[in-house]
Amino acid sequence: MKLKKVACTLLILIGSGFAMESQNISPNKTVAYKEIEGDSLCLHIFEPAYINKPAAVIVFFFGGGWTVGDPKQFYQQSAYFASRGIVAISAEYRIKNIHGTTPFDCVEDGKSAIRWVREHAKELNIDPDKIVAAGGSAGGHIALCTALIEGLDNPNENASISSVPNAVLAYNPVLDTTNKGYGAKKVENRETEISPCHHVKKGLPPMLFFHGKEDTTVPFENAERFNSLMNAAGNDCNLVAINGVGHGFFNGSFFRKGSDDQYFNLTMYDSDVFLEKLGYIAGRPTIVKLVN
Template sequence: MKSKKKVIVFLLFICSVFTMRAQNIQLDKKLLYKVIDGDSLYLHIFQPKVSKKPTAAIVFFFGGGWVSGNPKQFYQQSKYFASRGMLAISAEYRIKNTHGTTPLECVEDGKSAIRWVREHAKEFNIDPNKIVAAGGSAGGHVALSTSVIEGFENKNENLSISAIPNAVVAYNPVSDTTKKGYGANKLVGREKEISPVHQLKKGLPPMLLFHGTKDKTVPFENASRFTKIANELGNDCKLVSVENVGHGFFNGDFFRKGGGNKYYNLTTYDTDVFLKKLGYVKGKPTLFRELIQVACVGDSNTKAQYPQFLQGFLGKEYQVKNFGKGGATLIDGSNFPYAKINEYKKSIKFGSDIVLIMFGTNDANPKWFLDPKRPTKFNGSAKEEFKSEYLKLIKSYKKKNKNTQIYVLTPMPIWVEKNPKKEFIKERKEALNNWVIPIVKEISLEQDVTLIDVHQLMKKSFKFSKDGVHLTKDGYKVLAKKIGKEIK
């Protein structure tokens, strides 16, 4: 039994280490690949494990409308594909805000980057015939342009070395730079010169495109039309339509903090499968395509540790995030009314597939619910306010994602005998039993959401109580396992 516990603790440790690393991804090195007009451009390198055979390489170009942006946008993807055995690169290129350039120079720099990587293939131990150009938005345009657009070469480079990649992956790319697409105002009089959809031809490298059906920046129609024409010309071009998402959806938690990895996982998984078919990677993807995002919302019993242990229990098919706040209430006028704090805003941004809501322990404190001077705009009793705010909370998560699965959790038991002198502990226990828990159960029936009766599940866990209200580390492990079994 002891050895089993040690294994569980070790796995949880590994999980926490992985999470910390994901939040602070570091490149292996930067290499200068181009100097032009006094500007130095670098490749941000992520190296795979040493291989006897030459590996494939993938070069990512960041988005930002050819105006702004930085290579960190693709650090998360680069780290992943390096772990899959490819040399992964996130490339700098000239942009308007920094270099005063136009989209034309961006295309040139994209070609320079692919050419430089191919020219140095031997020293990087890569196969010069397995180089992928990839990118998002304007960077997706750069990636497409390296394979489609002729000209715009730097004459000071060795033009006998091809700048055409062997495959292309583009995430919500700009594929039409006329008024039907994006960027016409930046290319007045030259709108079609670097418009990929207007330069399509036979014999292009295989392509994989991703596009959100609700993209308001780069119309989904552009990607659909590009794919149709490319295939009619005999090329291999696949479009993955991602329903109900807008522009930039493919970014993960590293670059777009707080949004979760749902669509990063989806696009990275499909990219992995695409590259495997080409023979650029081996084995199965090491992440799940359909990542399930879980938001844990509540007070100190959520903030403590149970979400961390829940992640370990559920595994990498899930992404669990902790949005708990010590002292939080649903009623207003307390130290931390949940609807007014950052944890609430962050939980909405996360766009969860599952939301676990556990409030009531602090709402049951007479210090708040019996205070006649408690500042609140609600016209009614504290009990009515608790229910009203709970319903608003559920509605806000449903508004963000109508398919969100809501779980309402009754509060943890309170053990008076553990700490009988703790402020209002007897009164809080009475309030929990008399009105808080009944209201939570009532809400679950009225809103047709799933009830997890934590109060009942943990009623025999007295030995894990630290102060009558909170649990020990082992107690939160038990709680996480019980909740996990209810949702898995």
């Protein structure tokens, strides 16, 4: 498939702090991190108002079944974390409906994004040892795979620079790509190659993930099983199970119009606490947790 080259444009953040009108949320800038088959993939970067030392960074990957999606899904989360003093990024990656790609290509792009951020830590004013991979649904799967999956690296990149994040945050991620989970037909004959449940091992980065108990897209059983496997291997992993909600519950009002933000606030509050415990954020969350 011939690809149209996409130019990355500079965007200005309108407003100040996190208490901005949701329709005005936009990144400070976009930067190309990867050129592949005539296309440019960009990072949509949200910067804190002030950084007095290299900050932590969180890189979000949007959902959409590796087929559709938009970095705007995580603009609201990125704006919040930038308001908390860390650099926040919503990353583009190749998707089937535009690029004719597979989930394996998506994982490659996720690893490329983490590697590029670490390689450019100085110019981004970030700590290369405080990189968080994050995302929702298929994007949560990509975030997990940057920590779990060996191989699928782009051969044109500097392999001496690690693409493994220092922590992972995921929101109803795809956890099993066999017929017990989601996506088996999309990875036919390679069902376990990028299946997080099948690649758990000792020594993985700390992880926090959220899952609705009524999720019919990614079965809640997958979340319980992944969490058990992670803990059995001695890893720091915590599942936040949420009653009465299904897939995509975490989306904020910027991306999902009409949302009252209660689950956005819940996930951001707990994510904030997780990052504060790791030493990536200072102080208490500045967002109100509306539900338990």
